[in-house]
Amino acid sequence: MFTLPLIILADGLVFASWLFLISLGLTLIYGVLRILNIAHGSLYALGAYTGAALIIAYFDGDKWWPPGSFVVLLGAALLVGLVAGPLIERGVLRRMYGRDPAVQLIVTYALFLILEDGIKLGFGVDPYYAYKPFGLLGKVQLAGVSYPYYYLLLLIVAILAGGLLWVLINRTRFGRLVVAVIHDPEISTALGINLPVIYVVTFTLGATLAALGGAFTAPMIAVVPGIAVEVIVLAFAVVVIGGLGSPEGAALGALIVGLVRAAAVHLIPELELFTIYLVMTVVLLIRPQGLFPQVEVRRI
Amino acid sequence: MNRQILLTSLLLLTLFGGLGLVLPEWVIFLMALALAKGLVVLSVVLLMRAGLVSFGQGLFYAAAAYAVGFAINRWGIGEATVLLAIGVMASIALAALIGVVIARYREIFFGMLSLAFSMAFYGVLVKAYDVTGGSDGMGIAPPTIFGLVIPPERLRLTVYYLVLICVAIMLYLIYRYIQSPLGTLIRAIRDNEVRVAYLGGSVHRAIYLTYVLAAGLGGLGGVLVAINVGHVDPELAYWTTSGEFVFVALLGGTGSVFAPLVGAIAYELVKSYAFKFSPYTWQMTLGILMLGIIFLLPGGLWSLGQRLRRRQV
Secondary structure (H helix, E strand, C coil): CCHHHHHHHHHHHHHHHHHHHHHHHHHHHHHHHCCCCCCHHHHHHHHHHHHHHHHHHHHCCCCCCCCHHHHHHHHHHHHHHHHHHHHHHHHCHHHHCCCCHHHHHHHHHHHHHHHHHHHHHHHCCCCEECCHHHHCCCEEEECCEEEEHHHHHHHHHHHHHHHHHHHHHHHCHHHHHHHHHHHCHHHHHHCCCCHHHHHHHHHHHHHHHHHHHHHHHHHHCEECCCHHHHHHHHHHHHHHHHCCCCHHHHHHHHHHHHHHHHHHHHHCHHHHHHHHHHHHHHHHHHCCCCCCCCCCCCCC | CCHHHHHHHHHHHHHHHHHHHHCCHHHHHHHHHHHHHHHHHHHHHHHHHCCCCCCCCHHHHHHHHHHHHHHHHCCCCCEHHHHHHHHHHHHHHHHHHHHHHHCCCCHHHHHHHHHHHHHHHHHHHHHCHHHHCHHHCEECCCCEECCECCCHHHHHHHHHHHHHHHHHHHHHHHHHHHHCHHHHHHHHHHHCHHHHHHCCCCHHHHHHHHHHHHHHHHHHHHHHHHHHHCEECHHHHCHHHHHHHHHHHHHHCCCCCCHHHHHHHHHHHHHHHHHHHCCCCHHHHHHHHHHHHHHHCCCCHHHHHHHHHHHHC
C-alpha cells in the first residue's frame, strides 16, 4: 500500500540530487556575476564526455583498482572546470560586465553553440558508454524495486557539494568577500576587493560544479551529442523555483522538481514535462523572486 | 509618412518581388522562411524596446502554427487567408490571457516566466500524441491562396509572395505603432518606468498591449512558416527556437523595423551555407559570428549600413 509513495520518494530523491548538482553552479554564477549562463549545459556535457572518456581508458585492460574510477570522475570534473572556467570568464564574459542583460544572455548562448560543436569535434558523434562505475557498488531492494547504490553515491556527492559550498561562502574569508561583492560590486572594489579575482574564481567554481554533475551522470547514461540542451532548461527551472542566486534555493528547487517529476512519471506519465514547467510558472506567479530570494538592497 | 522611407520601402518591395522571379527555388524557400521568421524576430525587438527580453516567443510561434495544423487536418479549412486569421487570433487570444499576469514582470523574471510558459506548452505538444502527433508533429497540406489552387511547381513562389505581402503590411503597421503615442511611451518605459507612471502614463496597459501585439506578430510568423515548410513539430515551442529569435534580434540590431529582417535573412543564409560546407560546425560558425558582432558591431548588422552612410557624409 505504501510502496508507490515510497518509490516516488526514492526516485524523486535520486532525480533531485542530480538536479541539484546541475543547477548549483548556475545559481552561484548568477548570484555573483549576474549572468544567466546558458553555456552551463555545455560545461555539464563537457564534464560528461571527459568523465566517460577517462573512465573507458581507466577500465581498459582492467589493470587498475575499480573503485578508483570515482576519483577519476572527480578528476575529470576538476580538469574541465579548471581549464574551461578561466578560459570562458577571462576570454569572453569579462568583456560583458555592465552590458545589456540580453546581450549577456546571448553571449552565453553563442558560447553554448560553439561548445556544442566543439564537443562533437573533440569527442566525435558516437555515443560513449562508461557504465562500469554504475554497477560497481551493487544494488539494494527497496519496495520491490532494485536501486543501484550508485544513486546513493550521487546523493552523497550532491550533499557534499552543497555542504562544501555553504562552508566556503559562510565560514571562510573568501566567502565573506563573495558576499560583499554580491551586495555591492562597486563598494567592494572601493574597499580593495579584487573584483576580477572573485569573478574568475566563482565562475571556475560554478563551471567545475557543472562538470561534476556531468561526470557523475556519465556512468548512468549513454553520453551522446545534445545532452546539454535538455539539462540547461531543467536547471533554469530549478534555480528559478528556488530563487535565482541562492544555493539553498537550488536545493529546495531540486527537491520540488525531483519529487514532482517522480510523481508525474508514476501517476500521469503524459504530463511529466508539463508538470515541471507548471511548477515553475506557478512559483513565478506567486513568488516571482523564487522561494529563497537573494537579498536585494534597495538603491534609490 | 516620410517620403524617403516610402520610396525606400517601395524600392525594397520591388527588389524582393523581382528576386522571386530570378532566384532558384531553394533560395526562394529560404527567403520566405527567413522573412517569416523575421516577423517573429521583429516581435522580439518590439518587446526589447520596452526593455523586456522574451525567452519564450516560441510559444506564440508554435501556438499559431499548431492552430493552423488543426484547422487543416481536423476542420478541413484549406484557405491561406482564413488560416492566417485563425493562427493570429489564436496567438492573440493566448497572449491576452497570459499578458494579464506577465505584464507585471520585468527583467530576468519576464524572460523566465515567458520561458516557463513556452516550455509547459512544449511539454503538452510532445506528450499529447493523440492530438498533436507527439514529437513527429503534423503534416500541413498546401492551402489554397485567395481561393486559388496553386499547382505544386508554383507553390514555393506563391508562398513567397504571400509572405512578402504580409511582411510589407506588418512593417507598415509596426512603423505606425512605433510612431504612435503607445510606441513612444514604450521607449519611455524602458528609460524610466517610475517617471512614466508619475507623468500619468499607464505602464501596465502599454506593456500589455505591446505584448499582445508582439504575440500576434509572432503568430503570423508561425503561420507563414508552417505553410512554407508544410509541417509543424514541438520544436517550434522549444527554448532553442525562442533563443534563436533573441539571437537573430541582436544579430540584426534593434535600430529599425528593417533590421530584424536583415538579421533573419543573414542568419538563414549563413546557417544553410555553414551547414552545407561544414555540417559538424555550423552551430560553431553561428556562435563565432555572434561573438564577433557583439564585440565589433554592438548595434548589429543594421548599424553597419549606418556607419557606412555616416562615413560618406
